[in-house]
Amino acid sequence: MNLWQRLAGRLLRSVVGKLWGTIILLVAVVLLIVGVFLLQYVDILSFEDAHKVKILFVLTAVIGFLLSTFFAFFLSKKIQQPLLQLKDAADSISQGNYSTRVNTRSTDEIGELANTFNHMTEQLDKLIHDLNHEKNHLASILRSMGDSVMTFNADGKVILTNPSGYLLINKWSGIDLDWREELFESGAAHSEVPMPLRELFQCVMEEGRDATDKIHVLSSVWSVVMAPLQSNGVIRGAVAVIRNVTEEHKLEKLRRDFVANISHEIRTPLSMLQGYSEALLDDIVVSPEDRKELVQVIYDESLRMGRLVNDFLDIARMEAGHVDMNFQEVDLRHVVKRVHRKFQVYAKEREVKLLAELPSQPLLVKEADEDRLEQVFTNLLDNALRHTHSGKSITIAGKHANVNGSEYVQFSVADEGQGIPSEDVPFIFERFYKADKARKRGSSSGTGLGLAIVKNLIDLHHGRIVVESAAGVGTTFTLLLPVEAHQ
Numbered sequence: 001m002n003l004w005q006r007l008a009g010r011l012l013r014s015v016v017g018k019l020w021g022t023i024i025l026l027v028a029v030v031l032l033i034v035g036v037f038l039l040q041y042v043d044i045l046s047f048e049d050a051h052k053v054k055i056l057f058v059l060t061a062v063i064g065f066l067l068s069t070f071f072a073f074f075l076s077k078k079i080q081q082p083l084l085q086l087k088d089a090a091d092s093i094s095q096g097n098y099s100t101r102v103n104t105r106s107t108d109e110i111g112e113l114a115n116t117f118n119h120m121t122e123q124l125d126k127l128i129h130d131l132n133h134e135k136n137h138l139a140s141i142l143r144s145m146g147d148s149v150m151t152f153n154a155d156g157k158v159i160l161t162n163p164s165g166y167l168l169i170n171k172w173s174g175i176d177l178d179w180r181e182e183l184f185e186s187g188a189a190h191s192e193v194p195m196p197l198r199e200l201f202q203c204v205m206e207e208g209r210d211a212t213d214k215i216h217v218l219s220s221v222w223s224v225v226m227a228p229l230q231s232n233g234v235i236r237g238a239v240a241v242i243r244n245v246t247e248e249h250k251l252e253k254l255r256r257d258f259v260a261n262i263s264h265e266i267r268t269p270l271s272m273l274q275g276y277s278e279a280l281l282d283d284i285v286v287s288p289e290d291r292k293e294l295v296q297v298i299y300d301e302s303l304r305m306g307r308l309v310n311d312f313l314d315i316a317r318m319e320a321g322h323v324d325m326n327f328q329e330v331d332l333r334h335v336v337k338r339v340h341r342k343f344q345v346y347a348k349e350r351e352v353k354l355l356a357e358l359p360s361q362p363l364l365v366k367e368a369d370e371d372r373l374e375q376v377f378t379n380l381l382d383n384a385l386r387h388t389h390s391g392k393s394i395t396i397a398g399k400h401a402n403v404n405g406s407e408y409v410q411f412s413v414a415d416e417g418q419g420i421p422s423e424d425v426p427f428i429f430e431r432f433y434k435a436d437k438a439r440k441r442g443s444s445s446g447t448g449l450g451l452a453i454v455k456n457l458i459d460l461h462h463g464r465i466v467v468e469s470a471a472g473v474g475t476t477f478t479l480l481l482p483v484e485a486h487q
Contacts, residue, residue: 079110082102082104082110082111082113082114083110085102085103085104085114086102086113086114086117089101089102089117089121090117093121093124098121098124098125098128099121099125100121101118101121102114102117102118142160142162143162143163145162145164146164146243147164147241147242147243148161148162148164148165148167148168148240148241148242148243149161149162149164149165149239149240149241149242150165150168150169150197150239150240150242151229151237151238151239151240152192152193152201152237152238152239152240153236153237154205154235154236154237156192156193156198156201157192158192159237165242168194168242169192169194171218172194172195172196172217172218173194196215196217196222197215197224197226197240197242200213200215200224200226200240201226201238201240204226204227204228204238205228205235205238208228208230208235209228210225210226210227210228211225211226211227212224212225212226214245214249219246220244220246221244221245221246221248221249222242222243222244222245222246223242223243223245224240224241224242225240225241225242226238226239226240226241227239262308262312266305266308269301269302269304269305269308270305272297272298272301273298273301273302276294276297276298277298279294280294280295308449311449311450311453312449314449314453315449315452315453315456318453318456318457318460323460325369325372325460326369326370326371327367327368327369327486328367328368328369328370329364329365329366329367329368330364330365330368330370330373331362331363331364332363332364332365332368332373332398332409332411332481333358333359333362333363333398335370335373335374335377336356336358336377336396336398336411337356337358338374339374339377339378339381339396340354340356340396342378343378343381343382343385346385347385347394350385350388350390351390351391352385352388352389352390352391352392352393352394353392353393353394354381354385354393354394354396355393355394355395355396356395356396356397357395357396357397357398358397358398359398359399359400363398363399363400363409364409364483365409365481365482365483366483366484366485367461367485367486368461368481369460369461372457372460372461373457373461373481375453375457376453376454376457376458376479377396377411377413379450379451379453379454380413380454380477381394381396381413382450383450383451384413384415384417384475385415387415387417387418387475388415388416388417388418389417389418392415392416392417393415393416394413394414394415394416395412395413395414395415396411396412396413396414397411397412397414398410398411398412400483401480403480406482406484407482407483407484408463408480408481408482408483409480409481409483410478410479410480410481411478411479411481412476412477412478412479413476413477413479414474414475414476414477415474415475415476416473416474417474417475418471418472419469419470419471419472419473419474419475420467420469420470420471420475421471422469422470422471425467425469428451428467429451429452429454429455429465430452458479458481461481461482462482462486463479463480463481463482464479464480465477465478465479465480466478
């Protein structure tokens with residue numbers, strides 16, 4: 001019984017049930033009207049007047065038609081109104097208003113449709129909100145990335161990039177378009193893929209697998225990782241992550257050069273020490289003069305190895321940032337005078353004039369490490385003496401200078417030595433770099449680290465050092481040290 005009641009209740013609440021009930025009601029009304037009109041004429045007319053009967057039926061039909069039309073219009077209005085609401089709500093959602101809801105209190109299929117529609121819009125609104133949140137989260141990640149990210153479609157058009165990638169595209173857009181253009185089809189000229197990436201992009205699109213490469217562009221080195229974007233087995237584009245590895249590349253080159261140079265610098269004195277020591281052990285040298293000469297060479301090379309090791313440790317600590325600086329106010333005249341006295345005897349032995357031109361007023365620097373600056377002047381004077389011939393002069397001078405409104409103490413170390421070729425001047429502050437390509441041994445041979453140490457120490461004092469030189473004329477090193485404390 002309960003089952004039949006539930007079925008009947010569901011039928012009455014449905015659109016079909018409402019239509020069925022409306023039609024039944026309409027038929028009942030029509031029959032009632034017909035009965036009311038006919039019954040009063042049945043006995044009177046006894047159906048003798050056929051014309052009146054026809055008129056009666058016409059009137060009944062007109063009244064029934066009007067009633068049917070009224071009920072049909074009323075019923076269609078009840079059905080059409082929620083459908084129009086659903087249509088308007090769908091149009092609103094299609095325009096991006098996902099908070100739209102349909103207000104329908106009906107309990108039939110149209111009411112259930114409205115409830116389902118509202119639930120769908122609610123879920124869609126939540127889904128769009130979650131997608132926007134994920135999109136903003138992804139955009140924040142891309143913006144915060146130091147690496148450049150570029151995404152291309154199958155035609156090479158840029159569909160997504162982060163700010164770093166956008167700047168890189170603009171930077172590379174000025175590269176000569178003829179560069180390696182013969183590798184690509186004519187249609188590739190319309191691609192938005194930057195020219196340095198096109199070969200890798202074409203490789204990824206053809207092979208459908210990840211690819212990595214290092215490219216050299218505009219004096220910089222870039223590491224590129226590019227992966228295909230696939231959908232249902234079809235490659236629809238590629239994404240590239242690009243990192244500037246110029247510094248890492250330079251450091252790796254410096255490391256290789258450093259290992260090669262240090263090996264070269266140490267191997268030669270070691271070979272000399274070993275060879276001369278064996279000569280002494282085997283009593284190959286008989287005369288005391290030759291024996292003394294060999295011992296002197298061994299002594300000089302051991303000193304040179306000691307200087308090399310000390311210089312190497314100094315520059316390694318400086319470049320690692322492990323140098324302890326004792327900054328205090330210093331009158332640099334005292335430092336220069338002390339270094340001048342130290343080298344005066346050595347200069348007389350080489351018959352070189354060593355001059356110091358210092359003002360009478362103090363050359364004060366608020367923050368300076370006296371020992372480190374003494375090392376700077378020591379390296380510069382030692383370098384000058386080793387390259388200045390007898391009869392020539394070396395001058396170290398100091399004075400106050402104003403550069404761009406800032407106060408500096410300026411020192412110059414000028415010699416009349418053999419000078420430095422112009423092509424070697426930009427590289428003299430590099431480790432182990434020597435203008436003497438033959439690397440001749442002897443009293444004039446250095447470790448190749450002295451000027452690199454000088455440059456690092458001047459940088460630690462926030463100063464500057466420049467060199468002017470001409471082959472056969474001489475060399476002048478100019479130092480600028482700020483008077484005021486470091487900011």
